[in-house]
Amino acid sequence: MNDIYVVSRSELFQKVDNVTNDDSILEPIEFDIKEPEVLEEGDGEASTESFEFFPLFSNSDLTKIDLNTLDEKEEEIVIENKRPDSYYFSNWSTHEKLDFAKVAVSYDDVIGQGVMGRYARYNERLIDLHEYNGRIDNVLKRDSKLRKRKPGKNQRMARKLAIERQKERDEMEIKIRRQQKKKFHKRGGKKNKKKPFNPLANAGAVPS
Template identity: 45%
Template sequence: MYLFQEGGTSPINGDTENVLIPELEFVEVSNVGDPSINDMDNNKVEDEQEANDGFEFFPLFATEELTKVDLTEQVDDLVPIIQKRRESYYFASYNDLQTKEFEKAGITYDQLIEMSRTPYKRYRDSILNINTYNATIEEQNIKEKKAKKRKPGKNQRMARKQAKLNIAKRDDLRKQLKKKFRKRGGKKNKKKEKMNPLLHAGALPADAMTV
């Protein structure tokens, strides 16, 4: 392509025989002036292109046709997940058994007012009255003294005497047994050896004499 200035001459210097004219193909187009039709065609092309953008065609197997795979993301996956706690985390709910236990453990307003009217103890520990305590101790001592001075009854006296007699009898029997089985020394109390008649039964007369 060449540009010409006004009043200038062509760079070809007027030689038009060697100029090449391109071969052009002319196509007849209808409804060129109607823009709505062109817009509709463009929208269809864009929709088809967007629909095809979400899919990809590739041959999984050589013997079969092309497989269409959807690569678009699902709308449900893009929705944000809102995690909520259970209502028991925020609100407490108790059954009848639990409410009864709470009533046993707690006190009501009327009970609190009644308890506030009763005065508290002045001292934490128990208070002991010395006069009354000494009087009880004295009574116990008097009872013990009377029991010691009291004369025992007939049966008690007879039982004591019988116990003393039984003790004396046991002592005498023990002494007799000890005296009977006591070992004594000396020639009188020496045990004599028993003669065995078969001691020299197989010996000769001379041997028997020497023995």
């Protein structure tokens, strides 16, 4: 019961200037402050400019950094994406060049053949359009006259007989279809409807 203290409300909200309870006072903390080493003047200005101290971590000491390594330029690697000359230019061998020269047509050959007449084998391929259209018109006129010409007696009889036979075949085909439909198809309604079986239908009938 010694740990219980009775206090009033006024004491709780009262400002206390002097704290007499030793339990509420924190233990004294010792701070160890380390100052960076100062270089002497005799070491030179180059050494002070090339090195600096940086705290790399919050709980660690200052670390000495060499600034010269940061200023050095890295070697640039340049990759030249270039196609070979064979991609743009063809390199033919001496044997291939001789083959090309054999089949090639020179300027002298073209001029020499220009004064020559047409070859006989190419005469059929040269068409006179006016003459060709005239022949086509004559053929069309002849065909139109043959169509308008009155057929002979035998042709008229054969055409009439063919029409009659075609009509007979059509009538026969319609007749066969009707017979098949009548044979295999049952119409609906009471006539073709199957009556349910009743075992007492003939119960009161007098036997003959």
